[in-house]
Amino acid sequence: MEDARRIVVKVGSSSLTTATGGLDADRVDALVDVLAKHQDKEIVLVSSGAIAAGLAPLGLERRPGDLARQQAAASVGQGLLVARYTASFARYGRRVGQVLLTSDDTSRRAHYRNACRTLDQLLAMGAVPIVNENDTVATDEIRFGDNDRLAALVAHLVRADLLVLLSDVDGLYDGDPATPGTSRIEVVSGPEDLTGISIGSAGKSGVGTGGMVTKVEAARIAAAAGIPVVLTSAVHAADALAGATTGTHFLRTGRRSADRLLWLAHASTPQGALVLDDGAVRAVVERNSSLLPAGISAVEGEFSAGDPVELRDAGGHAVARGLVNFDAREIPRLIGRSTRDLARELGPAYEREVVHRDDLVLLHH
Numbered sequence: 001m002e003d004a005r006r007i008v009v010k011v012g013s014s015s016l017t018t019a020t021g022g023l024d025a026d027r028v029d030a031l032v033d034v035l036a037k038h039q040d041k042e043i044v045l046v047s048s049g050a051i052a053a054g055l056a057p058l059g060l061e062r063r064p065g066d067l068a069r070q071q072a073a074a075s076v077g078q079g080l081l082v083a084r085y086t087a088s089f090a091r092y093g094r095r096v097g098q099v100l101l102t103s104d105d106t107s108r109r110a111h112y113r114n115a116c117r118t119l120d121q122l123l124a125m126g127a128v129p130i131v132n133e134n135d136t137v138a139t140d141e142i143r144f145g146d147n148d149r150l151a152a153l154v155a156h157l158v159r160a161d162l163l164v165l166l167s168d169v170d171g172l173y174d175g176d177p178a179t180p181g182t183s184r185i186e187v188v189s190g191p192e193d194l195t196g197i198s199i200g201s202a203g204k205s206g207v208g209t210g211g212m213v214t215k216v217e218a219a220r221i222a223a224a225a226g227i228p229v230v231l232t233s234a235v236h237a238a239d240a241l242a243g244a245t246t247g248t249h250f251l252r253t254g255r256r257s258a259d260r261l262l263w264l265a266h267a268s269t270p271q272g273a274l275v276l277d278d279g280a281v282r283a284v285v286e287r288n289s290s291l292l293p294a295g296i297s298a299v300e301g302e303f304s305a306g307d308p309v310e311l312r313d314a315g316g317h318a319v320a321r322g323l324v325n326f327d328a329r330e331i332p333r334l335i336g337r338s339t340r341d342l343a344r345e346l347g348p349a350y351e352r353e354v355v356h357r358d359d360l361v362l363l364h365h
Contacts, residue, residue: 003161003243004041004160004161004162004243005040005041005042005161006041006042006043006044006123006158006159006160006161006162007038007041007042007043007044007160007161007162007163007164007241008043008044008045008046008151008154008155008158008160008162008163008164009035009043009044009045009046009164009166009237009241010045010046010047010048010147010148010150010151010163010164010165010166010218011031011045011046011047011048011049011166011234012048012049012147012166012167012168013048013049013051013052014167014168015027015031015166015167015168015233015234016028016031016047016048016049016052016053016081017049017052017053022052022053022055022056022057023049023052023053023077023080023081023084025084025088027234028084028085028088029088029091030234031166031234031237032085032088032089032091032092034237034238034241035128035237035241036089036091036092036094037238038241041241042123043128044119044123044128044129044131044154044155044158044160045085045128045129045130045131046131046132046147046150046151046154047081047085047130047131047132047147048132048147049077049081049132050073050074050077050078050081050132051063051070051073051074051077052073052077053076053077053078053080053081053084054072054073054074054075054076054077054078054080055073055077057076057077057080058072058073058076060073078098078100078132081130081132082096082098082130085128085130089128094126094127094128095125095126095127095128096127096128096129096130097122097127097128097129097130098130098132099115099118099119099122099129099130099131099132100131100132100133100134101115101131101132101133101134101150101154102133102134112157112263115157116157116158119131119154119157119158120158123158131150131151131154132147133147133150146214146218148165148214148215148217148218149214149217149218149221149266151163151165151218152218152219152221152222152225152227152266153221153262153263153266155222155225155227156221156222156225156227156256156262159256160227161227161228162227162228162229162230163218163219163222163227163228163229163230164229164230164232164237164240164241165215165218165219165229165230165231165232166232166233166234166237166240167212167215167231167232167233167234168233168234169212169233170184170232170233170235170236170246170247171184171185171186171231171232171233171246171247171248172184172185172188172197172199172212172215172216172231172247172248173185174197175197184247184248185197185248186245186248186249187248187249187250187251188219188223188248188249188250188251189251189253190251190253191220191253194216199212199213199216215231216231219231219250220250220253221262221266222250223250223251223252223253223254224253224254225254225256225262226252226254226255226256227252227256228249228250228251228252229249229250230246230247230248230249230250231247231248231250232246232247232248233247261361264308264321264322264323264359264361265321265361265363268308268321269308270301270308270309270310270321271301271302271303271304271307271308271309272299272300272301272302272303272307272309272310272324272328273299273300273301273309273310273311273312273318274291274296274298274299274300274309274310274311274312274324274331274354274355275296275297275298275299275300275312275313275314275316276291276295276296276297276311276312276313276314276319277295277296277297277314278313278314279295280292280294280295280296281313281314281319283295284311284319284320284357284360284362285319285320285362288357289357290353290354290355290356290357290360291311291322291353291354291355291360292338292339292353292354293331293334293335293336293337293338293339293342293354294336294337294338294339296331296334296335296336296354297314297335297336298335299328299331299332299335301328302328303324303327303328304327304328305324305325305326305327306323306324306325307323307324308321308322308323308324309321309322309323309324309355311355311360318363319362319363320360320361320362320363321360321361321363322355322356322359322360322361323355323356323359323360324354324355325352325353325354325355325356326354331354334350334354339351339352339353
């Protein structure tokens with residue numbers, strides 16, 4: 001970890017705000033003190049806190065439950081958050097750049113590439129990208145829902161060497177950390193290490209949306225994409241960046257995959273579904289085959305060629321996700337037929353896969 005050159009650091013609302021919900025300048029400065037000292041590293045900061053920072057200025061005592069007031073708080077708070085980071089990093093002569101993303105930006109290929117170029121350019125120019133979900137415009141349908149998953153996707157997007165998830169807890173415990181007798185898990189080498197572990201939800205402060213569940217899921221996404229993860233508390237950020245032993249270390253469980261497959265699995269919103277017969281499920285899941293018309297038994301939803309769709313078995317369980325080559329209205333007349341027959345009747349454009357294996361990712365539940 002000490003050799004990691006490009007690092008994504010994610011910090012939660014509870015690590016940046018006061019008990020009443022406003023930004024805590026001392027906490028922000030303490031985090032920046034740690035980050036700015038690592039001049040030899042490229043750091044991308046995924047920072048929550050916009051909604052929490054906007055609560056007090058708008059006279060709100062707690063995080064609102066409705067989306068409209070959350071968006072209003074985010075609109076006020078995002079400016080305060082970035083202004084605080086700008087002033088804090090300026091003490092070290094460092095510039096910051098604001099990057100606001102919605103899941104739409106990572107599930108649409110062109111948007112994804114644009115985000116990647118922007119982040120790369122900011123880093124090349126010596127700026128620190130401050131990434132947050134664009135809560136001001138995000139609807140329920142296009143939200144990441146938490147910045148932990150966003151951080152995992154950003155880590156993959158910028159080809160990070162390490163993801164550091166900072167929380168108000170100093171790691172993952174084998175039970176409620178407040179309960180006597182529980183202990184911190186120092187290393188997670190794979191999903192099997194978490195079998196039987198009870199993982200809590202949102203934290204005590206009530207200003208964040210995540211909790212340990214979302215952090216563990218984010219760590220799983222990053223580790224499966226070949227990026228090691230350190231989960232620890234904000235007060236131990238210096239140790240995490242220095243490669244010292246702290247928190248919980250999630251080892252890599254996979255190799256870096258194609259960008260489109262990671263967003264397809266974790267950031268895309270399926271526009272419909274294809275129901276597969278048993279033979280097609282086996283071909284796709286066990287033999288890594290493309291999906292052919294002959295293996296489809298039903299089509300659901302409205303989608304266009306190029307959209308992400310779920311591939312489901314006869315029981316309705318999603319087994320894979322892929323980019324479909326046909327519009328939803330075209331597929332009913334293809335169902336159950338061979339590509340050779342279709343080409344003979346409808347033309348050579350129909351002698352192809354409904355979902356090619358290069359545009360298909362298996363879903364492991």
